[in-house]
Amino acid sequence: MAYSDKVIEHYENPRNVGSFDKGDESVGTGMVGAPACGDVMKLQIRVNDSGIIEDARFKTYGCGSAIASSSLVTEWVKGKSLEDAGNIRNTQIAEELALPPVKIHCSILAEDAIKAAITDYRKKHGLEQPAEQPACKAA
Amino acid sequence: MKLPIYLDYSATTPVDPRVAEKMIPYLTEHFGNPASRSHAYGWEAEKAVEDARGHVAALINADPKEIVWTSGATEGNNLAIKGAAHFYKGKGRHIITQKTEHKAVLDTCRELERQEFEVTYLDPEQNGIVDLEKFKAAIRPDTIVATIMFVNNEIGVIQPVEQIAEICRSKGIIFHCDAVQAAGKLEIDLQKFKADLLTITAHKMYGPKGIGALYIRRKPRVRIEAQIHGGGHERGMRSGTLPTHQIVGFGEAARLAKLEMATDNERIRGLRDRLLNGIRDLEEVYVNGDLEHRIPGNLNVSFNFVEGESLIMAIKDIAVSSGSACTSASLEPSYVLRALGRSDELAHSSIRFTLGKYTTAEEIEFAIDLIKRKVNKLRELSPLWEMYKEGVDLNSVQWAAH
Numbered sequence: 001m002a003y004s005d006k007v008i009e010h011y012e013n014p015r016n017v018g019s020f021d022k023g024d025e026s027v028g029t030g031m032v033g034a035p036a037c038g039d040v041m042k043l044q045i046r047v048n049d050s051g052i053i054e055d056a057r058f059k060t061y062g063c064g065s066a067i068a069s070s071s072l073v074t075e076w077v078k079g080k081s082l083e084d085a086g087n088i089r090n091t092q093i094a095e096e097l098a099l100p101p102v103k104i105h106c107s108i109l110a111e112d113a114i115k116a117a118i119t120d121y122r123k124k125h126g127l128e129q130p131a132e133q134p135a136c137k138a139a
Numbered sequence: 140m141k142l143p144i145y146l147d148y149s150a151t152t153p154v155d156p157r158v159a160e161k162m163i164p165y166l167t168e169h170f171g172n173p174a175s176r177s178h179a180y181g182w183e184a185e186k187a188v189e190d191a192r193g194h195v196a197a198l199i200n201a202d203p204k205e206i207v208w209t210s211g212a213t214e215g216n217n218l219a220i221k222g223a224a225h226f227y228k229g230k231g232r233h234i235i236t237q238k239t240e241h242k243a244v245l246d247t248c249r250e251l252e253r254q255e256f257e258v259t260y261l262d263p264e265q266n267g268i269v270d271l272e273k274f275k276a277a278i279r280p281d282t283i284v285a286t287i288m289f290v291n292n293e294i295g296v297i298q299p300v301e302q303i304a305e306i307c308r309s310k311g312i313i314f315h316c317d318a319v320q321a322a323g324k325l326e327i328d329l330q331k332f333k334a335d336l337l338t339i340t341a342h343k344m345y346g347p348k349g350i351g352a353l354y355i356r357r358k359p360r361v362r363i364e365a366q367i368h369g370g371g372h373e374r375g376m377r378s379g380t381l382p383t384h385q386i387v388g389f390g391e392a393a394r395l396a397k398l399e400m401a402t403d404n405e406r407i408r409g410l411r412d413r414l415l416n417g418i419r420d421l422e423e424v425y426v427n428g429d430l431e432h433r434i435p436g437n438l439n440v441s442f443n444f445v446e447g448e449s450l451i452m453a454i455k456d457i458a459v460s461s462g463s464a465c466t467s468a469s470l471e472p473s474y475v476l477r478a479l480g481r482s483d484e485l486a487h488s489s490i491r492f493t494l495g496k497y498t499t500a501e502e503i504e505f506a507i508d509l510i511k512r513k514v515n516k517l518r519e520l521s522p523l524w525e526m527y528k529e530g531v532d533l534n535s536v537q538w539a540a541h
Contacts, residue, residue: 035533060522
């Protein structure tokens with residue numbers, strides 16, 4: 001397996017591992033993926049009164065690239081507004097970590113996790129309807 | 140201790156130095172073509188090839204005339220299954236195999252399906268072993284060939300091939316056995332075991348890669364159609380210049396295996412059990428496949444809530460293989476574990492440890508310690524572990540699969 005140095009670095013020293021209280025009003029939780037597909041990401045954001053993401057946590061079941069992708073996005077979302085965080089694209093994640101084509105789905109999952117966390121937060125605050133999840137291709 | 144520690148002996152084994160030593164003169168000094176009948180170079184090479192044939196035959200208690208050299212197990216399986224199917228197709232076009240065979244058997248069967256043969260793929264039981272009644276039930280009047288492996292490469296379970304061979308003999312069905320993971324590890328006695336065709340290869344038993352053998356029974360006589368045509372070597376069954384040095388290596392490896400496998404097995408089994416007991420300290424560890432009917436060197440376990448590829452990455456100081464094919468281009472979990480009815484999660488979380496004659500107690504202790512630390516670390520990272528610890532039933536969760 002040819003992992004990039006950045007993947008290995010995040011994998012070996014993952015940032016912001018852990019969990020916030022799901023019930024906390026200032027927390028948005030996104031859980032995406034499925035054990036059957038070999039990866040599940042849980043991403044949580046803590047949002048302050050001005051709508052800025054103050055802190056983030058993740059837990060990921062998956063390959064090294066999935067762990068690195070989620071670790072990376074917890075760093076990226078911090079300090080961003082919900083809108084800016086929602087604009088993070090999987091291509092940026094894949095490029096930053098130099099993911100090989102077979103691992104692009106890990107970056108897609110990380111993008112989905114951010115969106116799911118934002119949606120959850122907005123839903124809690126009556127701001128938005130839940131978005132549809134992408135359909136499964138692996139059974 | 141040399142890192143990474145090699146615990147992937149079912150993938151391949153190092154060549155025993157005694158084997159390598161025997162091979163070298165046949166590359167430089169005794170380089171003759173065994174098919175050259177007109178001079179001493181050829182005679183010398185031919186003698187070496189025939190001595191080796193004797194050693195390989197002795198390992199499986201066969202007649203040397205029943206041994207045909209191949210390039211390895213993939214060729215052996217292709218030659219046996221296609222060769223028998225093509226030869227006996229006048230009698231019928233039905234073949235029986237099972238879902239946990241090696242790809243060299245399964246893909247050969249797929250190819251025969253394209254040639255208008257019909258194939259039944261049996262499901263093994265949850266322990267990985269084929270049920271004899273289900274096997275019997277799959278037999279049809281037009282069944283011509285059955286192929287069941289001796290030992291599974293992923294989970295190491297031993298199939299009841301001797302009984303299957305009896306059943307096939309009584310029904311006039313040609314029985315082929317892929318014995319690649321059994322030869323040199325288990326006693327194979329073809330005077331008692333009624334297999335008609337049997338595939339073995341050198342590089343799983345401390346011999347070189349690129350050389351294998353197909354056993355083709357003479358009493359009662361079994362016929363196959365050649366798949367490679369040319370100079371009529373190996374009595375027309377497999378043309379191609381014989382690689383003398385490889386054959387000499389295989390012969391020596393077979394000779395040593397016959398002498399030493401009983402002692403090696405006992406030691407390897409002890410180490411395997413030590414490894415299993417060590418990692419069983421962890422919660423939610425599942426052994427895949429039957430533990431009783433299993434070769435001594437294999438341990439295939441699933442560490443629930445930890446994904447196999449990330450675990451392999453974490454334990455990179457030990458060289459193992461993952462049942463999760465995330466390591467390859469496809470993202471499918473192991474088809475063998477799926478056939479056993481293992482959940483996708485457990486199939487994705489599996490690691491195959493295979494020990495061999497050079498494995499030491501020190502290496503096993505190192506491996507146990509490393510695995511325990513890394514599994515715990517990855518579980519700290521795992522949302523599934525967190526949910527399990529909170530008492531959430533993961534099967535009740537509606538996953539947004541991707």
